[in-house]
Amino acid sequence: MIYLTDRNGEKHSLDAVEGWRVMEIIREHGFMQGICDGLCECATCHVYVDEPWVEKLYPAQDQEVDLLDELPDYEESSRLSCQIIYDETLDGLSLTIAEAA
Numbered sequence: 001m002i003y004l005t006d007r008n009g010e011k012h013s014l015d016a017v018e019g020w021r022v023m024e025i026i027r028e029h030g031f032m033q034g035i036c037d038g039l040c041e042c043a044t045c046h047v048y049v050d051e052p053w054v055e056k057l058y059p060a061q062d063q064e065v066d067l068l069d070e071l072p073d074y075e076e077s078s079r080l081s082c083q084i085i086y087d088e089t090l091d092g093l094s095l096t097i098a099e100a101a
Helices: 022-028 062-069
Strands: 003-004 011-014 047-051 076-079 093-097
Touching: 022 093, 062 076, 062 093
Parallel strands: 003 093
Antiparallel strands: 003 011, 047 076, 047 093
C-alpha cells in the first residue's frame, strides 16, 4: 500500500504491486503521467517523500540527483518516483506529488 497526497492536498491509498516502479503505481491510479516511462529523463514523476520514509529508501543515483537539482521546487525529500522500486519493505510508503510534476 502506498499513501499518496495529490496536488489538491487530497489523500489516497493506492494498491501497490511488488516489483513495479512507484511511478507506475501512481500512474496506473491516474495521478501522474510519467512521460519518460522510467528512464529518469523528464521529472514528471517528481514526488516529496514523507518522513520517516526518506531514510528508508536507497540513495538517489547521480543521474536522478542531477535531474532533481535542476527543478525549481526541489526539496531535501525530493525523489523521482520512477527510480523507486516498490517491494514489501515499502508497504505504507507515504509521499506527495510535487506541484510541477
